[in-house]
Amino acid sequence: MSYLKWNDLLAKHFFNEDMAGKEVLLFVDEVLINEIGREIGKDLSHFISSLIEGPSWVNAHSNYGICQKALLTFENWRFRKKLRYPPYIGYLALFVLAGYVEDENYSQIAYYPKLRALLGEEKGGGQYPSFGKMIHIWMDLERWSKEDKFEEFGRFNVRVRGNWRHVGLPQSQTIISSKERKNIPLIFNRAGIISSDLSAPETIRTSLLEYGEDILAKKTVRLLRRQENNEHLLQSFLDLVIDELNEWDGSLPDDFVDFDPFVRSRIKICLKLNRVTEKATFSLRINAQNEFPDDSLLFQRRCGSNFHCKGSIDRWSTEIKGNDDLLIDAAEFDWLHGEQFEDLNNRWKCSLKGTTVRVFVEGKKFGLPHDNLIETPRIERGSRFILLCYEPIIEKILKWGEKACEKFLRINYKGLPNGWVLYSGINPMESCIGVSELTIDSDIKIRLVDGLRLGKGNTFLKAIPPKISLENYNGTEVVLLNDEPLKCKNENQHWELPKDLPLDKTLSVIVLDQGNEVKRSNFKITDSRISIPNKKSFIDTSGFHETGDKPMIIGVNVYNTDFIQYKKEYTLPTFLSNEIIFIGQQPGEIFHWQGKTVINLEWEPIWAIYKIKRRKWKAHFCSTKKVVECQISNQIDSQKDLRFWKTVLSKMKKSIEKPEFPPLYELWEHYLEVAKSVR
Known part of the structure; x- marks a missing residue:
């Protein structure tokens, strides 16, 4: 060889x-x-x-x-x-x-x-x-x-x-062997942490030492104990572990015998502040790292009552309801010591973390309603937040807030459980020692969000380019795209890209702080070129003689046949996710819905490809027709939509989970096969 x-x-x-x-x-x-x-x-x-x-x-x-x-x-x-x-x-x-x-x-x-x-x-x-x-x-x-x-x-x-x-x-x-990396999920499982916890690097370090000493090599343990005197390498190692946690779907190595095969998830408190009545109301949602089951989750409390919810947007559930189908008041739960519940039928566990400090940010960050404030594991630099604190720790929190935040003040609302106080803060710059929820990660991270990513790399479709989001920025940084400054949209803390970006070229997002480069990320924008011969060009070049109005198939195109118009009274399954790509029966029938735009289609979607989580989608059959009537029909005239249709079904297919039901699986494979023929 x-x-x-x-x-x-x-x-x-x-x-x-x-x-x-x-x-x-x-x-x-x-x-x-x-x-x-x-x-x-x-x-x-x-x-x-x-x-x-x-x-x-x-x-x-x-x-x-x-x-x-x-x-x-x-x-x-x-x-x-x-x-x-x-x-x-x-x-x-x-x-x-x-x-x-x-x-x-x-x-x-x-x-x-x-x-x-x-x-x-x-x-x-x-x-x-x-x-x-x-x-x-x-x-x-x-x-x-x-x-x-x-x-x-x-x-x-x-x-x-x-x-x-x-x-x-x-x-x-x-710094870590392939075997160690493979077994890192075992440590996550032992420590009871999941990806949505957004654990701070120091929390990850202590968890690795506490629960992974028998899994990690001695040299790795020395690095975690800071015995190698290389803080930069330690931070790189922790970044790698955090990336593994962010990608973890809860599964364990194949050779590990799991004696506790439960899906783990977190109960998060949702807060609504009525500024007119000055009243705070609380509800609950479940945040998970796995896909929610099709059936409702049903949990039983120690008091004998039940509560239930279903999967909603991305990795969030609907708001939790009780036996009477009314929203459960989160104030009824034990915030200080936490609680844990099980759904034995679905093998699902959810837990409410016990803590003296809870951080809330706007729900739009997670695609949830804007009037919801959602509990998040910890604060970020440059953010606006609400703190819910238990009285014994108030003095420590107040000293920290006045020193470390741009603005920090107490806000008075009715409806709080006894012993809890609300604070509003802006732009925290330092961590509060000893409080994990107020630990700031000093490392700036560049996120490419909201764009249509082809696969799992950093290639995006021209029709839906990404936006730039920074985590842990303090407001003094400058963001450049190929050395040209970008403007920040303060209302959503995103940097939008200029139009007419060059295709298939390296685009570098550079973050400068006081003139020094602190972070860089590269991506590219691409577009597909499609050329589908129409009926006339096929007949002219092949010498084929057309007689009558009988149906005629040319490649992926069907001619001389009627197609069913979209029924406007049909309800689209927008409950699946806050981001869905609808695919029609004709190549080129495609619509990308992102939760806010009005849907006004002249055709009936066959597939709703909905976003499950970051870089993962699922195909859902949504047509009112019989499966046998949903084979590919003739093309439409819009070359732009044809390119988009082709790209989704060809380049994104590895990121899309296929239907399991055999007839739908075969229909999906038919659509993928047709996409190969579209050039």
Whole structure:
């Protein structure tokens, strides 16, 4: 097997569609090399010999060292044809392999002898020749993953571990092994945390130590205990774990026997403030990381009464109702100590966290009604918020608010449970020590929101570009797009992109604070070009003779047949989500609904593709026709809508969950197959 075969196998292992939007670590040990080579009957020794030989344009330089061969492999590689992946990944894998240790402390002295031993060379002292130039290759891999591929196969970040700049590059890829990363959900499960908790990095660090010491390697535990004296690397590790938590759907590793197969979720308090009557009213919703069941969730309280709800928008339920089908008053629950409930039929648990401080923000942040204030796990810099505090902690909260916030004052409303007080605050700048809800994450994050994302990478459709959202900003930052300032929409804290952005070009969002770049994110805008021959062009070019008005099929198009007009009295299933893409029976019949726009269609939708959660959709059959009557009909004339229709069914299909009912599954597959023929 040639070097490039090894290179592509390794690259595909690390960079693939399952890693889209996630950080990639090139964790390499001998076990991994042998597993990859086992498919074609090769092992570590063959891998090493292929590296020494190198790709075809390098193997003539037999007198070159391994780093010099890596540089030759890297040089101008984008101009070489038929390379799906960067050709130097095999060499980077070798450098990581040389830096991997089981549980010993890292040592710069031990690294180079191990590298030479792997290559079968004599022992020597000092740095390996040209090893310091490998930084250019590491940097190029980051550029390829972010700018060339827009994170479609994953996101690679250049990091340094320890105090050694050159050796620290490959060793940074070993901060967590593949096995450790796979088992991180076990720690989440033990600690009882879910993605919607938005846990602070310090909370994650303590949870990993408390519940994961038997899962994590000793060197990882040392990093978490700050024994390696590398705060930057620790923060990078915690960011990776938080990304894993944000993507976690509650499932556990396949080889783990789950003795508690319950879905876990959180009960969140909803607050409404009537400024006329000066009265506060409270209700409840469930926030989950899993898809809600089709049936209502039914929970029983210790007092004997029941309450129920159904899935609503994104990962939120409807407001919780009691036996009488009236909204339950959240003030009846134990806010201070918390409560937990179970639905045994649906194997679902929900819990109300007990705490002395609760933070509320506007519901529009979550796609919920604007007059709702929704409980959120913790505050963010630059935000407006309402605090609900228990009396014993009021003095501490008041001191913090007056010192750390731009504005902080008590507000008086009736309807509060005994012992609780309301405060209103703006732009918190510092954390309140010892109060997890008032812990501020100082790391600014760029979010690309509201756009139509193709797959899980950072490629968006031209018709629906994203908006820029910043988390944890303090108001002094400047946001640029390719060095041009963007204006902030203060009412929704979004930065909107200008019109007529260039297609299929790298667009860089850059955040500056006091003139220094603090964060960058790349994305691109694309559009599909579709050319569907019409009936006349087909007849002219094929010589086909049309007789009468009998139905005629040309490719995906059906001619000389009537189609059913949309019945305007038909109720569309807008209850499914606050973002739905409706697909009609004709290629090009498509409408993107985002919760606010008025729906006025002249055709009947067949599918409602609704958003379940971030980067995940589900196909819902919504037609009044029989399934057998919903096959693709003839096209419409709008090329713009045709491009959108094609893009959703072709490029987004991996993000869309298919129907399970066999006839609907077959119909959905029919639509996907037709989309392939639309060019």
